[in-house]
Amino acid sequence: MALFLLSYDRLAAQVVEFAEVAQGQEQEAFDRRLALELQALRDGLDLEVVLLEATSEERLRRTNARYFDDLAVLLASAR
Amino acid sequence: MAVTDRSRDRPASQGAPRWSRGTIDRLGERLRRPLDDDSITDLDQYRRTFWPAYRAVGDALHGKLARQEIGASAELSGRFGKSTYATVAKLKRMSIRLSQMQDIAGYRIVLSSARAADDLLAELQSLYPHARRFDRRDSSSHGYRAVHLVVNSGGWPIEIQVRTVFQHLWAQLSERLADVLAAPGIKYGEYPTEYPETETILAGVSAAVARFEEYEKDPGATSKRLAVRKNSLLKKFEQALQVLED
Numbered sequence: 001m002a003l004f005l006l007s008y009d010r011l012a013a014q015v016v017e018f019a020e021v022a023q024g025q026e027q028e029a030f031d032r033r034l035a036l037e038l039q040a041l042r043d044g045l046d047l048e049v050v051l052l053e054a055t056s057e058e059r060l061r062r063t064n065a066r067y068f069d070d071l072a073v074l075l076a077s078a079r
Numbered sequence: 080m081a082v083t084d085r086s087r088d089r090p091a092s093q094g095a096p097r098w099s100r101g102t103i104d105r106l107g108e109r110l111r112r113p114l115d116d117d118s119i120t121d122l123d124q125y126r127r128t129f130w131p132a133y134r135a136v137g138d139a140l141h142g143k144l145a146r147q148e149i150g151a152s153a154e155l156s157g158r159f160g161k162s163t164y165a166t167v168a169k170l171k172r173m174s175i176r177l178s179q180m181q182d183i184a185g186y187r188i189v190l191s192s193a194r195a196a197d198d199l200l201a202e203l204q205s206l207y208p209h210a211r212r213f214d215r216r217d218s219s220s221h222g223y224r225a226v227h228l229v230v231n232s233g234g235w236p237i238e239i240q241v242r243t244v245f246q247h248l249w250a251q252l253s254e255r256l257a258d259v260l261a262a263p264g265i266k267y268g269e270y271p272t273e274y275p276e277t278e279t280i281l282a283g284v285s286a287a288v289a290r291f292e293e294y295e296k297d298p299g300a301t302s303k304r305l306a307v308r309k310n311s312l313l314k315k316f317e318q319a320l321q322v323l324e325d
Contacts, residue, residue, distance in 0.1 A: 001137065001141070001157065010164070011261065033123070033160070037123070038116055046164060048162045048164045050158055051160055060156065063154055063187065063189065064251075065251045065255075066254040066258065071320055075316050078248055078313065
């Protein structure tokens with residue numbers, strides 16, 4: 001499974017940062033998440049910063065379609 | 080190669096976490112107040128303690144799905160560490176203590192049918208016999224339908240959500256609507272007054288999913304009728320998506 005760091009602006013309903021975490025770089029990803037959450041506090045933003053796992057980015061977009069506005073893609077995969 | 084989660088599913092009294100319950104709950108109280116750097120940093124430190132337990136459950140699930148025929152159609156994903164935003168929102172919305180929060184880290188498995196979901200749940204309950212089960216298909220939570228298991232992995236609760244593809248689609252639709260309508264309370268039954276149709280649409284689609292899955296499990300169901308019902312359900316989702324786009 002691959003790990004992804006995703007930062008999502010809830011008010012704008014859009015992803016503002018998205019990156020795959022290289023293997024062995026989990027602690028750096030935790031640090032980055034904390035830094036983003038602290039910055040969001042200072043900026044007064046409703047950021048949702050999450051670490052998500054899936055077997056691929058394509059699958060992540062299905063398992064967490066709400067972040068990517070890919071509901072139509074998800075619906076197509078349900079057919 | 081078989082994967083064994085050696086820490087799996089101990090009774091809650093075993094495997095004491097490094098953080099005491101009192102320390103965790105005092106942090107929870109601080110998070111209910113206006114946030115500062117210290118409370119966010121402390122929550123992050125607490126969240127990180129879940130990593131080994133989260134990994135152990137993930138490895139076990141991955142191994143289980145790889146060995147099962149059902150695994151071919153199962154979509155496994157994980158979320159490590161509930162975001163500060165979501166954690167604080169939950170603490171403020173409910174009277175729950177931080178130490179009682181069971182979804183700090185977890186996995187989701189999406190299955191192609193209701194029957195496949197039931198089969199997998201039986202498998203998971205043999206893997207985690209002490210898991211607590213929350214069947215949200217019976218007591219629908221404002222339209223949300225799924226089964227959640229909470230396993231104790233070395234003292235840390237790890238949540239496993241089991242959904243069918245249509246339960247998952249509904250949940251994603253609900254979350255997306257909450258975001259675009261700036262109405263985070265939708266999934267708790269707080270619908271935006273300026274969009275009164277939201278409640279009817281979500282309730283209607285959820286009920287349609289429930290009826291479809293009931294029929295899926297009916298021994299008398301024919302593939303032809305199932306296909307017709309599936310098309311009808313997909314149309315309901317398409318209509319709901321159209322509302323979302325409008």
